[in-house]
Amino acid sequence: MAENAIRDALTFIPLRQLPWWMRRLALWLPVRDTAEGRLL
Numbered sequence: 599m600a601e602n603a604i605r606d607a608l609t610f611i612p613l614r615q616l617p618w619w620m621r622r623l624a625l626w627l628p629v630r631d632t633a634e635g636r637l638l
Contacts, residue, residue: 607616608624616624 604620604623604627607620613621613624
């Protein structure tokens, strides 16, 4: 089970088939998670 709908969609849909805004979000999520992890 994914944390949110975006990660759930990334599990089942290839990145190339996603709309442009979802691709950008898919690339942003790991960056945000890394920054958030370092702050904690």
